[in-house]
Amino acid sequence: MIWMKQSRQENMIYLVVWGMLFAVPLLSSYVRMFGDNHAEFRWHEVLFVWHHFSIYLLLFVVHNFLLAPLLIHARKRVLYFVTVAAVVALFAVYQHNTRPMMKFHERPHHEWREPLRDDHWKRERNHEFRRPPLVNERNIMSLTVVILMFGANLGVKGYMRGRDDRRRLAELERQNLEHQLAYLRYQISPHFFMNTLNNIHALIDIDPEKAQETIVELSRMMRYVLYDADKERVALNKELDFVETYIKLMRLRYTDKVRISLTLPADVPDRQLPPLMLISFVENAFKHGVSYQHDSFIEVSMTVADNKLTFRCRNSKAETPSQEKGGVGLANVRQRLNLLYGDRYSLRINEGANDYSVELNIPLS
Incomplete structure (x- = not known):
């Protein structure tokens, strides 16, 4: 099968990169504890980051073993790009549907706004909640990360394929x-x-x-x-x-x-x-x-x-x-x-x- 054509060295590269990514929140928590004696190790924060990383890891596995071989080994370019576009679109919809709801007039949390006056609290309770628009800064950044991840995966596979081809040519x-x-x-x-x-x-x-x-x-x-x-x-x-x-x-x-x-x-x-x-x-x-x-x-x-x-x-x-x-x-x-x-x-x-x-x-x- 096409997806089995992957060298041990290539697998080691992926394991090292993803291992380092998943180790980042742990290291960050330990560094914070060493810098602040009152700080506590918060597993829920680490698990929260790991949850988001797992989504990207799942996309990487799908691309690495199913999609990338279509382009690298089978040379099915049209099928590859159509499938990747569908996966990216599904990921964008997933990101949009899993974002917490916000009040329709509420600004993103990173933007400062003036505190509400007391006479506004009553109206706040009656306001409608809804998700932010599909096209926003967070979704654009997430999609950019996914596309770059797919490109890096193709780059590694292309390099490994070229190296193996050069070795076979030298042997011949x-x-x-x-x-x-x-x-x-x-x-x-x-x-x-x-x-x-x-x-x-x-x-x-x-x-x-x-x-x-x-x-x-x-x-x-x-x-x-x-x-x-x-x-x-x-x-x-x-x-x-x-x-x-x-x-x-x-x-x-x-x-x-x-x-x-x-x-x-x-x-x-x-x-x-x-x-x-x-x-x-x-x-x-x-x-x-x-x-x-x-x-x-x-x-x-x-x-x-x-x-x-x-x-x-x-x-x-x-x-x-x-x-x-x-x-x-x-x-x-x-x-x-x-x-x-x-x-x-x-x-x-x-x-x-x-x-x-x-x-x-x-x-x-």
Whole structure:
């Protein structure tokens, strides 16, 4: 049901506010007793105030659980405003009918008037009593309080509804982000292992002993992908070991014509970063930067300073770039970086006449 859609925090706000209102006459009586030793605690005055507060509380309950949900949850604006107008009109009639009667010529009690002369008392006893007019200062003030109370109730409900909507939206965005990142990670892993298995296939006929060594190294990398790549963050030293192992495998494949260098920090701090974030750059360097006719080079370096990782990769350009299909490339990396870091990272890619360089700066957690 619509009226049940109310959070515990919202209920606590209402309980605290109404509790404070009902405590006011009690506190007022105790303060008066402390200020005047002859003053007495008058329960009938407290009950009189509570009686009037109870009427407003009843109107609040009706509005909070029956009327406000029509506007906040059901979006039935016409029905809401018509019903509220009817409730306010009924309250005005109730206020008018429950007011004490006054002599038709009598002024309100708060206005001063001259005492009646003795010859007027006889006529006073014969005067007609009747209630004050419907539109008067007291009724206008009461109706204003009711309208303000309804408005405050709508304000609290609107705030709570907006807060809950923002929380649900943030949760949906978080889940969507996780699904996108998982999909992107799973794109990387098959592509990487496809290339590595091709390397092993090439080594089996050339050097079986090196092929066996490659399989051992590949099993280490598979363990990393299976058990660590699904995590949101991994230790920096594990990611660097993964890149180092990959480059070690690639060294087994190429001759001395391909100059491969890797520079890692001597002291790796205890920091974390998203898994498989750097390997795509290294893969691309080997795929597009190695020439079998001329000398080639691949230079990879990583430094850590001020909780930021700087990754640099520079490679020569092959005369005929690899036409190998299935790679996920830079589009994958950019998408992951945007999802994870927003504007807190920098990626610079420079393509020269004979070389290609990448510099990535990301914060470490």
